[in-house]
Amino acid sequence: MAERMGNQHGIIDQETNPCKTCGAVCCGPYVIIEFSKDERDFLRSAGTQMISLDDFPAKTQIDGNGFYHLTSKCGFVVDKEGFKKCDAYDDPKRPVICGKFKAGGISCKELRYAREAGIGYRFGY
Ligand code: SF4
Ligand code: SF4
Numbered sequence: 001m002a003e004r005m006g007n008q009h010g011i012i013d014q015e016t017n018p019c020k021t022c023g024a025v026c027c028g029p030y031v032i033i034e035f036s037k038d039e040r041d042f043l044r045s046a047g048t049q050m051i052s053l054d055d056f057p058a059k060t061q062i063d064g065n066g067f068y069h070l071t072s073k074c075g076f077v078v079d080k081e082g083f084k085k086c087d088a089y090d091d092p093k094r095p096v097i098c099g100k101f102k103a104g105g106i107s108c109k110e111l112r113y114a115r116e117a118g119i120g121y122r123f124g125y
Contacts, residue, residue, distance in 0.1 A: 018104050018112075024084035025115045026101055026108065028073035032056070034065045039095035046075025046088070 025031075032053065035043070043050070049072035056067040076088040088094040101107060 016104075018108065019085070020083045022084070022112060024073065024077050024086075026111055027070075027077050027084075027086065029070055030115060031111070032067055032069050033095070034060050034062070034097060035068055035095055036062065036065050038093070039097075040066070040068060042088075042091075042093040043074055043076070043095070048072060048075040 040050070040052075048070065050068040050070050053067040053069055058067065060066065074086075076086055076094075077084050078087040079085075080087075086094070086098065088098075
């Protein structure tokens with residue numbers, strides 16, 4: 001990705017960027033995410049490990065997509081400028097859902113809280 005704006009997902013004030021104090025928990029184990037097959041293959045091309053949840057009891061937002069449980073950190077997570085960033089930020093193959101997850105948004109806060117509290121992973125984005 002061309003230089004991203006300093007966070008995992010979305011553009012925010014760099015002074016208060018929560019990604020600077022996060023281990024990119026939204027891009028690693030403990031999350032279940034909806035991907036298309038092309039998006040799944042794109043992440044796998046970078047070494048991302050995931051399990052297909054064929055019987056997951058929820059409907060995908062887009063027909064043809066599937067739910068996947070990441071079992072490793074996404075292979076596009078890189079250490080840059082002192083914290084973890086997405087190395088596919090400007091790649092057109094980057095999953096659409098990655099761009100919808102906003103740093104500092106409610107899902108980000110809930111996910112970080114769940115991880116710190118050790119109460120398991122949060123469903124999806
Ligand atoms: S969970 Fe939130 S703070 Fe952490 S990397 Fe993802 S968007 Fe940034
Ligand atoms: S492609 Fe980027 S934003 Fe999406 S899961 Fe991987 S590291 Fe995170």
